[in-house]
Amino acid sequence: DIVMTQTPSSQAVSAGEKVTMSCKSSQSLLYSENKKNYLAWYQQKPGQSPKLLISWASTRESGVPDRFIGSGSGTDFTLTISSVQAEDLAVYYCEQYYDTPLTFGSGTKLEIK
Amino acid sequence: EVQLVESGGGLVKPGSSLKLSCVASGFTFSSYGMHWIRQAPKKGLEWIALIYYDSSNKYYADSVKGRFTISRDNSKNTLYLEMNSLRSEDTAMYYCANGVTWGQGTLVTVSS
Numbered sequence: 001d002i003v004m005t006q007t008p009s010s011q012a013v014s015a016g017e018k019v020t021m022s023c024k025s026s027q028s029l030l031y032s033e034n035k036k037n038y039l040a041w042y043q044q045k046p047g048q049s050p051k052l053l054i055s056w057a058s059t060r061e062s063g064v065p066d067r068f069i070g071s072g073s074g075t076d077f078t079l080t081i082s083s084v085q086a087e088d089l090a091v092y093y094c095e096q097y098y099d100t101p102l103t104f105g106s107g108t109k110l111e112i113k
Numbered sequence: 114e115v116q117l118v119e120s121g122g123g124l125v126k127p128g129s130s131l132k133l134s135c136v137a138s139g140f141t142f143s144s145y146g147m148h149w150i151r152q153a154p155k156k157g158l159e160w161i162a163l164i165y166y167d168s169s170n171k172y173y174a175d176s177v178k179g180r181f182t183i184s185r186d187n188s189k190n191t192l193y194l195e196m197n198s199l200r201s202e203d204t205a206m207y208y209c210a211n212g213v214t215w216g217q218g219t220l221v222t223v224s225s
Contacts, residue, residue: 049215100172102160
């Protein structure tokens with residue numbers, strides 16, 4: 001199984017600050033035939049189901065604010081929120097869909113100071 | 114609007130069976146692979162099953178293989194998860210998802 005490791009487990013920032021969180025996979029998520037990374041980022045706000053923010057490591061879903069930026073390739077990936085807003089309070093999960101079983105990281109909890 | 118609505122959860126005893134349903138609307142259900150994912154209380158996300166758009170392939174997490182069965186009825190836009198031999202560790206919110214959108218979940222509690 002592909003192991004997904006997210007760091008940090010939690011982080012507290014002030015509104016307006018930039019935040020980055022990391023996701024590392026135990027094997028490459030880059031499929032050579034189409035040059036795509038099979039990596040997604042989800043946001044789960046308190047009491048809600050997860051919402052897909054980014055797929056293919058860097059493609060924002062429709063309606064997702066452009067302050068959410070996904071980057072990385074191979075085994076190292078980053079989610080950046082360029083200017084955190086109060087409504088970004090949530091747990092952020094990365095997920096690999098390169099192979100079954102699909103696997104998730106343990107999440108990064110974002111708290112707003 | 115894309116919607117996924119799960120149902121069928123509840124409180125059951127260890128060893129019991131339960132069948133979850135997920136009704137889809139707002140997209141062409143028969144064109145999408147569908148997933149079940151669960152989340153134990155205060156825990157992270159665990160993918161448990163995938164079924165291809167035409168039911169030609171099904172995949173399971175080791176934790177549920179042999180006990181859970183995923184299926185679908187494209188004529189009814191409905192996804193199912195049949196769960197047998199339930200254990201306390203199966204207690205979780207169960208979500209269906211089409212790879213983009215997730216439902217609101219249905220809670221399964223396994224307890225004596």
